[in-house]
Amino acid sequence: MRKNILAIQMSAVSADFDTNCEKVTSLFDDFYSKAGICGVQKENRPDIVFLPEVWTLGWDTECFQECALKNESAVEFLSYLAKKYNVNIVGGSYIRKIDSEYRNTCPIIDRSGTLCAMYDKIHLYSPDGEAKAVTSGNAPLIVSIEGLKIGLSICYDIRFPELFRSYMASENKPDMLVNLSAWPKTRRTQYEVMAKARAVENQSYFLALSQTGLIKNDIYNSGYSLLVHPMGDTLASLNEDEGFIFETVDTNVVDNVRTTYPNLLNRRVDDFGFHPKYVEIGACV
Numbered sequence: 001m002r003k004n005i006l007a008i009q010m011s012a013v014s015a016d017f018d019t020n021c022e023k024v025t026s027l028f029d030d031f032y033s034k035a036g037i038c039g040v041q042k043e044n045r046p047d048i049v050f051l052p053e054v055w056t057l058g059w060d061t062e063c064f065q066e067c068a069l070k071n072e073s074a075v076e077f078l079s080y081l082a083k084k085y086n087v088n089i090v091g092g093s094y095i096r097k098i099d100s101e102y103r104n105t106c107p108i109i110d111r112s113g114t115l116c117a118m119y120d121k122i123h124l125y126s127p128d129g130e131a132k133a134v135t136s137g138n139a140p141l142i143v144s145i146e147g148l149k150i151g152l153s154i155c156y157d158i159r160f161p162e163l164f165r166s167y168m169a170s171e172n173k174p175d176m177l178v179n180l181s182a183w184p185k186t187r188r189t190q191y192e193v194m195a196k197a198r199a200v201e202n203q204s205y206f207l208a209l210s211q212t213g214l215i216k217n218d219i220y221n222s223g224y225s226l227l228v229h230p231m232g233d234t235l236a237s238l239n240e241d242e243g244f245i246f247e248t249v250d251t252n253v254v255d256n257v258r259t260t261y262p263n264l265l266n267r268r269v270d271d272f273g274f275h276p277k278y279v280e281i282g283a284c285v
Contacts, residue, residue: 003049003147004047004246006050007246008050028085045087046087053180053210053211056071061130068096075115085211090108105121123163142174142276143274145281148249149172149277151178180204182221183221184220201229211223
């Protein structure tokens, strides 16, 4: 089975939800209009669109809680885009308030605009204050979007391979792993290395999608997002500019790699303390 994925690398203005929504709208319009996609056949259009971590407010942990109320309409906004473009959206992340707690949350929205699932970031980056501002999630999530199984992670999660190994211990092993981030430019090389390692060790496509551009005080996001083949080759990558990765992923490729090299079957440990949830979204087509 083949699915077309569109990953949007963008910069965000700190604590400015409206401006960031305008940016996302512009990038959607730019991609669809330049690609001439709206009127072409289904097989040449995106099936799933991915956005980076905290695209709604940028990476500024000091304003996470303050901005949570401003972010409340993030799902409504993404639902509008999903319906307009008839596409599933894995919505990066936004900060949401649940009772007295705050979470760094990725919403998953289907083509009809329905919110189908949410993943709360599990590993919080304590050196920069995230762990003080946000409460950790505790449930890894595999979503099957029209038959393509995807294991979710957000930013700092990528440093913890046991999370991804827990996905491979599931009876619903993902065909693709994704990390949606606001990754710092100073550690860009590490991000690429870990993305390739996670792809190879789990024999899965791996999408590493980061914000780009200024964070604050001469500190920058990395950009340089990439899509990695299950054998570790880079299928597509970006530089520091805003832009798009538009590629096709093929579950038959994953199956062939895992059959030829039965690494996952040869593991001696398969319980890492995480027990992923599994949600099916849309018809398997």
